[in-house]
Amino acid sequence: MRNVAVVGAGVSPFGRLDALLYQEIGRPAVNDAIENAGIDRKLIESCYYGSCGGVGVGHEIMNECGMIGIPITRVVNACSAGSNAFRLAYMDIASGMSDCVMAMGIEKMKDVTMAVVGGGTRFQIEAKAFAHGSPMSGGGGGGGGGMAAGFALMGRAHMKIYGTKVEDFANITVKSRRNGSKNSKAEFQNLMTLDEVLDDVMINDPLTRSQCCPRTDGAAAVVLMSEDFVKKHHIDTPIWVKGSAMGSNFGGANERAWFKETGSAYPPGFLTDYLVAQKVYKMAKVGPKDFYDRGFVECHDCFSVSEYVHYEDFGFCKKGEGSAMINDGVVEIDGDLPINPSGGLLSVGHPLGATGTRQVAEIFWQMTKDKEVAKRQVPDKHLDLGLQHTLGSPGIGFTNVMHVFSRDL
């Protein structure tokens, strides 16, 4: 396989952008990425884009940006769509097929439905058995708040098994808002106190509203290049992809497999997170400790509970010890292991298809000390390694994608 680098990134402002056309949201991200890379757009040979709502919108955007006739592939894989598009772009170059590829993601959330599979899945059959509406559907019957329900159930299990407090989860939002206040692209740039997070509207106990990511619109794009092209076009700050891994699993309690792998009876976490982390660490020849020594993380904090269990499932601490990570400031920008310096999904927002490429953009900008992240710059000693992660639930199971980046080849 060939070496592949990220050489430029662009992100649109994130927020409620209903009044805008897809082209109006996506074009600035694509053009900014090309300008950030400092290349001629004619070099781009193909494009992969994540979008769960808009059919063909990436094709339209690439056309509007003057890249006509190249292969363009839409990736629909729920919250992992953008990461999955990035992975395909990486594979396109690593395989030798292309030398310069764009990975993009865009979403207008009003066009997205999570009811992506046609009524016959185990998940959907079971959902019908909840009296007064399914807590997972998010609509009708007053059942629940959508995806929040599953993470609330996970949080409750964690509290029972490990004595985790509601404050521990809520503190993740406090940290997220602090970082988001330094991100001019974030949907939420306001600070919140612990009491404000805890006193917010209850969605599904223990998750209050501000512990759930918002339904945000936005776009993000990155340019990838082969090692040959990096040299040929004199790219001075390439950020190398050192590992790419992906996995899938049924949602809910895969109890037996979880027990076998981790020794824990009920999964207050994600088995796929654990397994995919092992895969990506192996490919990149790193371990969790390396990120303490010289790295940082952009991970899928769709809910406070999800960021919390990622700490444990990625091996940054033992199962049940995630509280110290947040309460002792370990994961702050100036902490021992900065996690989600951008503000993450909780504050930046979560346009499904755009999130993965938005995370890669953050890692690229942090590692190249771009002016875009000046207010939230991760300290120098942590800029050698970047870990990117999304967790998607395309209707029934989970799709996880992870990447490791390095400044050194």
Place this chain on the structure above:
Amino acid sequence: MRSIQESLITRLKVPTKIGNKIKVKKCNNCGNIRNPPRTYCNRCQGTDFTEVTFGPKGEIITYSSSYKRKATDKQRFFGQVRLFSDNGKDSMGLGGTFDVESIDELDIGQKVELVADDRYNIFKIVRE
């Protein structure tokens, strides 16, 4: 002769809820529990099954409260229950709604029973 469509259908059109119990299939090859029942096992692709009856006894795996869209909405509580088979040898996870008034009545490990209801999975607390 069966039509092509018929030969592709693998759902078992049998009622799974019988009063406060659920009838499901257990794979004779690998022990996998199939709910809802199908004609094949999704773990080993086997087609040889034994019928096993689960419930009404179970215990709470985890729980949460519903989102009240309007202040006047009734507060509901839902979660996952580990439902035990008649002979106590097997268990399976089942989602449903708890027949309680407050989240304080719920605890992980709390004994519950499935209520007879054709449409919904409703669990009541078993007080010892």
